[in-house]
Amino acid sequence: SIGNVFEEEKKGGPQIPTIDLKDIESEDIKVRERCLQELKKAAMGWGVMHLVNHGISDQLMDRVRIAGQKFFELPIEEKEKYANDQASGKIQGYGSKLANTASGQLEWIDYFFHLVFPEDKRDLSIWPKTPSEYTEVTSEYATQLRGLASKILSALSLCLGLEEGRLEKEVGGLEELLLQMKINYYPKCPQPELALGVEAHTDVSALTFILHNMVPGLQLFYEGKWITAKCVPNSIIMHIGDTIKILSNGKFKSILHRGLVNKEKVRISWTVFCEPPKEKIILKPLPETVSETEPPLFPPCTFAQLIQDKLFKKT
Numbered sequence: 425s426i427g428n429v430f431e432e433e434k435k436g437g438p439q440i441p442t443i444d445l446k447d448i449e450s451e452d453i454k455v456r457e458r459c460l461q462e463l464k465k466a467a468m469g470w471g472v473m474h475l476v477n478h479g480i481s482d483q484l485m486d487r488v489r490i491a492g493q494k495f496f497e498l499p500i501e502e503k504e505k506y507a508n509d510q511a512s513g514k515i516q517g518y519g520s521k522l523a524n525t526a527s528g529q530l531e532w533i534d535y536f537f538h539l540v541f542p543e544d545k546r547d548l549s550i551w552p553k554t555p556s557e558y559t560e561v562t563s564e565y566a567t568q569l570r571g572l573a574s575k576i577l578s579a580l581s582l583c584l585g586l587e588e589g590r591l592e593k594e595v596g597g598l599e600e601l602l603l604q605m606k607i608n609y610y611p612k613c614p615q616p617e618l619a620l621g622v623e624a625h626t627d628v629s630a631l632t633f634i635l636h637n638m639v640p641g642l643q644l645f646y647e648g649k650w651i652t653a654k655c656v657p658n659s660i661i662m663h664i665g666d667t668i669k670i671l672s673n674g675k676f677k678s679i680l681h682r683g684l685v686n687k688e689k690v691r692i693s694w695t696v697f698c699e700p701p702k703e704k705i706i707l708k709p710l711p712e713t714v715s716e717t718e719p720p721l722f723p724p725c726t727f728a729q730l731i732q733d734k735l736f737k738k739t
Contacts, residue, residue, distance in 0.1 A: 441466040446477035464583040471677030474659040494555040534609040540566035541603035595630040595700040610685040624682040629665035635694040645680035673709035702728040
């Protein structure tokens with residue numbers, strides 16, 4: 425059974441690595457190399473990490489949190505103005521979904537989903553008008569996060585012995601890599617045993633960045649056990665997704681994880697999925713990651729096929 429998430433968070437045992445990015449672009453080769461080794465170890469052993477000194481200011485992250493929270497606190501009829509319509513293929517906007525709880529009861533989760541980068545692919549007409557600062561703050565955050573994604577992709581390329589710009593190019597570059605933001609709003613859950621807010625899954629993305637409101641709820645399946653991530657102040661959680669796992673021929677992990685709600689506090693997470701274009705790129709293990717002793721572990725596929733397989737095979 426799933427215990428109290430605040431108790432779970434206090435437990436000892438293995439913990440997600442924290443990666444300090446302060447030296448990731450250091451002029452001093454040795455210092456930079458040490459940072460790359462830490463990143464490589466985390467990417468190969470876990471596929472998820474807390475990033476600190478990531479270059480996005482605490483002030484901007486706070487503004488993103490406040491804007492999102494204000495939106496979800498609006499009356500339901502206000503939020504409904506931005507409702508998505510899955511049936512007609514309109515996936516951007518506001519929605520709610522039912523999630524199973526541990527005891528078999530159902531809980532609602534509210535969410536808001538929209539493409540936030542590149543700027544020319546956004547549809548600002550469906551972005552919240554209230555609070556008034558929402559668009560400005562979210563746009564600034566998306567731009568800075570795109571810079572962070574480049575920094576990470578460069579570092580991961582070097583970790584695989586590739587040229588620095590290689591992974592960035594393989595997932596679409598500045599023009600084609602899409603940043604999709606999903607804000608999940610998990611209400612307080614009245615029953616003491618935890619509700620499963622988001623079912624166990626791996627991310628299909630190249631990279632996923634998560635901003636949280638310091639309420640625990642992310643669990644990771646590591647070495648056969650569910651581990652609750654501790655909240656690290658001012659960190660951004662980063663997952664390596666299935667796309668990078670495939671390109672690295674499984675050298676980098678994409679970890680199974682799930683989200684939980686609790687009875688004491690509202691939990692909000694701002695998740696940004698960095699996704700390659702759906703049809704333009706064929707994803708397959710890069711030749712440099714394959715050898716006679718390490719044959720390709722994944723067949724070639726498009727990102728669209730990867731999503732389809734996920735939906736129907738539940739892999």
